Amino acid sequence: MKEVVIGFLGCGNVGGGVWELLKGFAPEIAHRDHVSIRVKRVLVRDVTKARSCSVPPELLTTDPADVLYDPEISLVAEFMGGEQPATEYMLTAMKNGKTVVTANKVAVALNWHRLQAAAQQSRVGLYYEASVCGAIPIISTLMTPLQANRIDKLMGIINGTTNYILSRMYQYGEDYDLVLRDAQKLGLAEPNPASDVEGMDAAYKLSVMASLAFHARVPFKQVYREGITRVTAMDIACGKEMGYVLKLLAIAKRDGSTIEVRVHPTFLPKDHPLSRVDGSFNAVYLHGHACKEMMLQGRGAGDMPTASAVVGDILQAATAEVHVHPTFANTAEPDASLTFTDNWKTRFFIRVSASDAPGVLARVAGCFARENVSIATMMQKDAVEDGRVPLIFITHAAPEQSMQAALRHLEPEICRLESVIRVEA
Amino acid sequence: MKEVVIGFLGCGNVGGGVWELLKGFAPEIAHRDHVSIRVKRVLVRDVTKARSCSVPPELLTTDPADVLYDPEISLVAEFMGGEQPATEYMLTAMKNGKTVVTANKVAVALNWHRLQAAAQQSRVGLYYEASVCGAIPIISTLMTPLQANRIDKLMGIINGTTNYILSRMYQYGEDYDLVLRDAQKLGLAEPNPASDVEGMDAAYKLSVMASLAFHARVPFKQVYREGITRVTAMDIACGKEMGYVLKLLAIAKRDGSTIEVRVHPTFLPKDHPLSRVDGSFNAVYLHGHACKEMMLQGRGAGDMPTASAVVGDILQAATAEVHVHPTFANTAEPDASLTFTDNWKTRFFIRVSASDAPGVLARVAGCFARENVSIATMMQKDAVEDGRVPLIFITHAAPEQSMQAALRHLEPEICRLESVIRVEA
Numbered sequence: 139m140k141e142v143v144i145g146f147l148g149c150g151n152v153g154g155g156v157w158e159l160l161k162g163f164a165p166e167i168a169h170r171d172h173v174s175i176r177v178k179r180v181l182v183r184d185v186t187k188a189r190s191c192s193v194p195p196e197l198l199t200t201d202p203a204d205v206l207y208d209p210e211i212s213l214v215a216e217f218m219g220g221e222q223p224a225t226e227y228m229l230t231a232m233k234n235g236k237t238v239v240t241a242n243k244v245a246v247a248l249n250w251h252r253l254q255a256a257a258q259q260s261r262v263g264l265y266y267e268a269s270v271c272g273a274i275p276i277i278s279t280l281m282t283p284l285q286a287n288r289i290d291k292l293m294g295i296i297n298g299t300t301n302y303i304l305s306r307m308y309q310y311g312e313d314y315d316l317v318l319r320d321a322q323k324l325g326l327a328e329p330n331p332a333s334d335v336e337g338m339d340a341a342y343k344l345s346v347m348a349s350l351a352f353h354a355r356v357p358f359k360q361v362y363r364e365g366i367t368r369v370t371a372m373d374i375a376c377g378k379e380m381g382y383v384l385k386l387l388a389i390a391k392r393d394g395s396t397i398e399v400r401v402h403p404t405f406l407p408k409d410h411p412l413s414r415v416d417g418s419f420n421a422v423y424l425h426g427h428a429c430k431e432m433m434l435q436g437r438g439a440g441d442m443p444t445a446s447a448v449v450g451d452i453l454q455a456a457t458a459e460v461h462v463h464p465t466f467a468n469t470a471e472p473d474a475s476l477t478f479t480d481n482w483k484t485r486f487f488i489r490v491s492a493s494d495a496p497g498v499l500a501r502v503a504g505c506f507a508r509e510n511v512s513i514a515t516m517m518q519k520d521a522v523e524d525g526r527v528p529l530i531f532i533t534h535a536a537p538e539q540s541m542q543a544a545l546r547h548l549e550p551e552i553c554r555l556e557s558v559i560r561v562e563a
Numbered sequence: 564m565k566e567v568v569i570g571f572l573g574c575g576n577v578g579g580g581v582w583e584l585l586k587g588f589a590p591e592i593a594h595r596d597h598v599s600i601r602v603k604r605v606l607v608r609d610v611t612k613a614r615s616c617s618v619p620p621e622l623l624t625t626d627p628a629d630v631l632y633d634p635e636i637s638l639v640a641e642f643m644g645g646e647q648p649a650t651e652y653m654l655t656a657m658k659n660g661k662t663v664v665t666a667n668k669v670a671v672a673l674n675w676h677r678l679q680a681a682a683q684q685s686r687v688g689l690y691y692e693a694s695v696c697g698a699i700p701i702i703s704t705l706m707t708p709l710q711a712n713r714i715d716k717l718m719g720i721i722n723g724t725t726n727y728i729l730s731r732m733y734q735y736g737e738d739y740d741l742v743l744r745d746a747q748k749l750g751l752a753e754p755n756p757a758s759d760v761e762g763m764d765a766a767y768k769l770s771v772m773a774s775l776a777f778h779a780r781v782p783f784k785q786v787y788r789e790g791i792t793r794v795t796a797m798d799i800a801c802g803k804e805m806g807y808v809l810k811l812l813a814i815a816k817r818d819g820s821t822i823e824v825r826v827h828p829t830f831l832p833k834d835h836p837l838s839r840v841d842g843s844f845n846a847v848y849l850h851g852h853a854c855k856e857m858m859l860q861g862r863g864a865g866d867m868p869t870a871s872a873v874v875g876d877i878l879q880a881a882t883a884e885v886h887v888h889p890t891f892a893n894t895a896e897p898d899a900s901l902t903f904t905d906n907w908k909t910r911f912f913i914r915v916s917a918s919d920a921p922g923v924l925a926r927v928a929g930c931f932a933r934e935n936v937s938i939a940t941m942m943q944k945d946a947v948e949d950g951r952v953p954l955i956f957i958t959h960a961a962p963e964q965s966m967q968a969a970l971r972h973l974e975p976e977i978c979r980l981e982s983v984i985r986v987e988a
Contacts, residue, residue, distance in 0.1 A: 159853050163711055170778055267708050273854035275700070275708035283692050283700035286588055286874035353595055411860065414839060419856075428584050428871035429698035429861065431844075435836065436857035446853035449711035459885045 140173050142456040145205035145236075146180040147227055148218035149198070152241050152268075153180070154191030155441030156215060156448045161192070163449065173456045178211055179204045181218075206230045213455055215448060216240040225249045232256040232264070237461065239451040241268035241444055247342040247358045250349070254463065263461030265451035270343045271296055271420050273443035274436040280350040287426030289351040292390045293562065296343045298418035298439045299327045299334035300366050300386040304374075304403075305416040308383060313371050326418065336365035337401040340388045348390035348399050351424065356390070356399055360478045364402035373489060373557045376530050377405045380517060382487070383413040387562065391482070395475055398482040405487050405561040481539045485514065485561035488531045488545075491554045494522050498552050502529065505547035509540040526554070532561060565598050567881040570630035570661075571605040572652055573643035574623070577666050577693075578605070579616030580866030581640060581873045586617070588874065598881045603636055604629045606643075631655045638880055640873060641665040650674045657681040657689070662886065664876040666693035666869055672767040672783045675774070679888065688886030690879065693872035695768045696721055696845050696863040700872075704859065705775040712851030714776040717815045718987065721768045723843035723864045724752045724759035725791050725811040729799075729828075730841040733808060738796050751843065761790035762826040765813045773815035773824050776849065781815070781824055785903045789827035798914060798982045801955050802830045805942060807912070808838040812987065816907070820900055823907040830912050830986040906964045910939065910986035913956040913970075916979045919947050923977050927954065930972035934965040951979070957986060 146153050160167075160175055168174050177197065185198040199205070205214060206227060214231040216238060218224045225245045228238045233256060240246065246253070246269045257264035267277045271294070280289075295301050299321060306317045318335070321327035333339050341361040348356040366386050374384050382405035390399045406413045411433050415421040420438025425431050437443035455461070492498050499518075506513060515532040533541070541558070548555055571578050585592075585600055593599050602622065610623040624630070630639060631652060639656040641663060643649040650670045653663045658681060665671065671678070671694045682689035692702045696719070705714075720726050724746060731742045743760070746752035758764045766786040773781040791811050799809050807830035815824045831838045836858050840846040845863025850856050862868035880886070917923050924943075931938060940957040958966070966983070973980055 155853075159711055163713075166713075166778075167711075273708075273851075273857060275704045278703060278708050279700045282879055283698075283703050283872055283875040285878050286584060286592075286871055288588075288591075353591075411839070414836070426698075426871065428580075428867045428874070430865075430868055432698060432859075432861035434857075434859050437855045440855075442853045443855055446711055446851065447708055449853070450708040453710050454707055458887070462883070 139168060140456070142173055142175050142213055143210050144175060144177045144213045144215060144452070145208065145211040146177060147202070147205060147214060147216040147224065149180050149182050149189065149191070149193060150217060151441040152217040152444045152448065154189065154193070155445030156217070157191050157193050159442065159445045159449050160452070167453065171453060171457050173453070175452065175456060179208060181205050202227055206234060211236060213237045213239065213452065215452060216242055217448070218242065219244065221245055221248050225253070228253055229256050232260045232262050235260055235262060237263035237265070237455045239265045239268070239448055239455060241448055243269045243339070243342040243346060247345040250346070251355070257461070258463050261461070263455045263458060264463075265455055267451050268444050268447035270346050271422065271438040272436070272440060273446045274420055274422065274434050274438055275447075276347060276422050276434055277350065279434065280347065284426060284429060287428050289424055289426045290392050292347060292351050292422065292424040293412060294344070294347065294388045294420070294422040295385055295412055295415050296388050296420050296422065296438060297334055297337075297340045297386060298420060299331065300340075301415070301420070302326050302418050303335070304366060304369070304384055304386060307369070307371060307374050308378060311371055311375060314367070314369055335367055337363045337386065340386060340401045344388040344390060344399055344401060347422065348397070351390060352392050352397060354397070354473050354476055356397065360399055362400035362402070362480055366403050369403050370557065373487070373559060376489060376517065376528070377487060377559070380515060380530070380532065381408050382406060382561065383408050384559070385412060387412070389562065396477045396479050398479050400482065403559055405559055407563060410563070481537050483535045483537050485535050485563070486533045486541050487557070487559040487561050488533070488555070489557040490529050490548065491526045491556055492529045493552045494525055494527045495552070499529070502548065502553050506531070506533065506544045508547055509544040511536040511540055511544045528556070564593060565881070567598055567600050567638055568635050569600060569602045569638045569640060569877070570633060570636040571602060572627070572630060572639060572641040572649065574605050574607050574614065574616070574618060575642060576866040577642040577869045577873065579614065579618070580870030581642070582616050582618050584867065584870045584874050585877070592878065596878060596882050598878070600877065600881060604633060606630050627652055631659060636661060638662045638664065638877065640877060641667055642873070643667065644669065646670055646673050650678070653678055654681050657685045657687050660685055660687060662688035662690070662880045664690045664693070664873055664880060666873055668694045668764070668767040668771065672770040675771070676780070682886070683888050686886070688880045688883060689888075690876035692876050693869050695771050696847065697861070697865060698868035698871045699845055699847065699859050699861040699863055701772060701847050701859055702775065705772065709851060709854060712853050714849055714851045715817050717772060717776050717847065717849040718837060719769070719772065719813045719845070719847040720810055720837055720840050721813050721845050721847065721863060722759055722762075722765045722811060723845060724756065725765075726840070726845070727751050727843050728760070729791065729794070729809055729811060732794070732796060732799050733803060736796055736800060739792070739794055760792055762788045762811065765811060765826045769813040769815060769824055769826060772847065773822070776815060777817050777822060779822070779898050779901055781822065785824055787825040787827070787905055791828050794828050795982065798912070798984060801914060801942065801953070802912060802984070805940060805955070805957065806833050807831060807986065808833050809984070810837060812837070814987065821902045821904050823904050825907065828984055830984055832988060835988070906962050908960045908962050910960050910988070911956075911958045911966050912982070912984040912986050913958070913980070914982040915954050915973065916951045916981055917954045918977045919950055919952045920977070924954070927973065927978050931956070931958065931969045933972055934969040936961040936965055936969050953981070
């Protein structure tokens with residue numbers, strides 16, 4: 139039987155999950171794949187820290203060289219997270235002839251080209267299914283069964299924390315701050331939730347998925363990003379009344395050589411397949427010229443779902459005779475032939491607080507008309523407060539810049555802008 | 564640039580779609596994968612038949628040897644359908660050193676072990692993503708990213724024709740015969756619809772998926788099968804009233820060494836993810852011990868979605884340095900260590916037509932009680948006809964055999980059995 143000796147970089151939740159999954163699944167792996175997998179060393183920051191997983195203490199080390207330079211170790215699995223030192227460790231491991239399996243979206247999004255070049259140079263494998271959306275097989279699906287598609291649209295709910303928060307706000311009408319605090323108590327949001335609620339986490343994942351979908355480098359820095367911190371219970375309630383559900387969507391579209399990539403709160407019609415993806419579930423919806431509409435839904439985070447993807451990669455790496463390196467473009471900068479636009483066309487949900495006086499609606503509507511933004515639906519709530527009433531407009535698709543220009547025409551004394559939320563179909 | 568020369572076996576809808584997709588996508592393939600793909604010969608039954616695709620007539624042949632024995636052809640793509648002669652042709656092609664890509668569920672379900680042995684012997688590839696559920700990447704997902712899972716449950720809506728029929732019956736209360744005739748007019752059902760409406764099509768696909776999910780041979784003949792031909796508008800309406808949607812489900816479950824595989828009309832709670840998969844969409848829902856719940860949804864049929872999967876396989880085969888052969892069990896007969904049960908535990912929807920007389924309900928309920936089948940919900944419609952009223956029971960989970968025994972206790976003169984439909988959650 140072939141023995142594959144592994145080193146871990148990191149042993150937090152995901153590393154612990156991978157350890158338990160490998161241990162519990164070893165007999166099946168041996169029986170089915172004729173491979174015995176042995177974890178030899180586990181790099182941690184502090185060997186004395188209490189751990190919930192059953193890694194024997196004698197495997198732990200704080201010296202990265204024990205993993206990266208051990209000639210017996212042929213595969214390194216990385217779950218440290220963050221760009222550095224994870225990237226440098228992976229590069230060193232590959233230079234030393236070790237295949238790398240990583241669950242690190244930041245390192246893959248920012249340094250993919252360097253990692254891939256190192257893998258090709260050393261003729262080792264580089265596997266990263268776990269880096270995006272946990273157990274959902276989006277990386278392998280984009281890389282293999284969908285490779286004969288021109289994908290023009292990919293939209294995902296790819297952050298469980300924000301989806302939990304928005305689902306609860308939608309369902310119970312609760313306020314953002316309250317739900318965030320609850321999510322933190324339940325361990326569904328970090329003590330510092332910025333990376334999730336500001337959309338960074340989703341933007342890293344979108345950069346990786348859009349690169350694969352479009353066969354082109356879509357750098358993280360090109361992703362427009364707007365978080366959910368300013369979302370109000372009132373916007374969600376108004377949208378709900380009009381048949382829309384609010385989600386933090388990661389959106390990538392391609393039209394010829396023009397690409398748009400953006401992460402922001404988005405209203406979706408309530409019968410859209412993504413509208414029903416609630417709580418901590420993740421899902422990626424896409425459209426290709428041959429496959430048509432497709433959606434993959436599942437657990438995008440959590441120790442065992444992420445470990446499922448990591449161990450899937452470990453088994454693939456351990457049984458591969460040759461490691462496959464994708465050949466599509468993947469350089470540090472976007473291809474010169476591509477244009478990234480921030481003037482996308484989309485529909486808009488606009489909430490304003492307007493003076494309750496004759497002629498005001500005409501003047502507000504006039505601001506949109508001046509920029510050729512056409513109104514699809516309007517709702518006026520009869521709740522007058524301080525002489526002002528809430529007005530909600532949903533527009534037809536309009537260029538982002540026209541919309542921003544129209545909003546600048548609003549006269550604050552008669553019409554205060556409260557919210558601008560993009561709407562997708 | 565590497566040139567890969569291909570022969571087609573068959574040129575119907577799928578073959579035509581593959582031709583068009585390869586033709587339109589050739590520049591991308593050449594640019595990205597450094598592979599040029601040339602279709603040299605296309606086996607058809609009748610070269611004079613009019614075709615909607617643009618295959619040049621000089622490529623057509625009625626002699627299988629022109630494809631199977633041409634030394635220049637290194638890859639054979641099969642879309643003939645049916646067990647024979649497709650299986651023999653594929654075996655011959657592989658014996659002659661050609662890699663095979665197939666969209667043929669029947670051949671894969673019935674002769675997978677022979678096909679795989681031939682591929683291993685000749686060290687060629689065997690690819691069959693397109694054989695199950697069109698563009699939905701269920702084969703590659705089960706084979707690679709999910710391989711570190713003990714999958715205990717897989718449920719799919721994997722036949723578009725029956726899902727179209729049942730969706731319309733649910734939505735509009737229409738009768739089976741009427742919707743079937745419409746579906747035939749629209750090209751969504753075959754002139755002879757038996758393979759779809761009797762569940763054969765779904766059973767072939769389930770056999771393939773369950774084999775991969777359980778890493779064990781699940782022969783087609785083990786799949787219990789019940790079609791949708793006896794489904795009535797009344798059952799669908801009663802189920803709808805009680806919060807259930809009727810689907811033709813393909814279900815595979817594993818509990819230790821016990822396996823159940825069945826295709827039958829099934830009521831699902833209306834908030835189940837599969838309940839919202841309507842019309843000609845397909846979806847596969849599964850649960851694994853590490854990945855947890857997952858659902859893949861998309862176009863399970865149609866020329867371009869199926870061609871998407873075929874060309875994905877062709878590109879994988881064309882760029883592979885080594886073809887991977889799965890090592891898990893895949894023999895002609897089920898493993899001796901497995902038990903196939905037909906005494907599964909499930910909930911039941913029972914509709915009877917009972918005498919409108921005192922004591923009848925007690926006697927009917929008594930029949931269930933005698934077999935320890937417990938009632939969860941009961942609905943009595945007050946529409947009396949010929950002195951009889953419809954009674955609907957939904958039971959708690961009970962073994963199939965207990966349920967069948969209970970139904971045999973019903974006294975036909977006071978209680979006529981109208982429908983028995985299984986319920987899943």
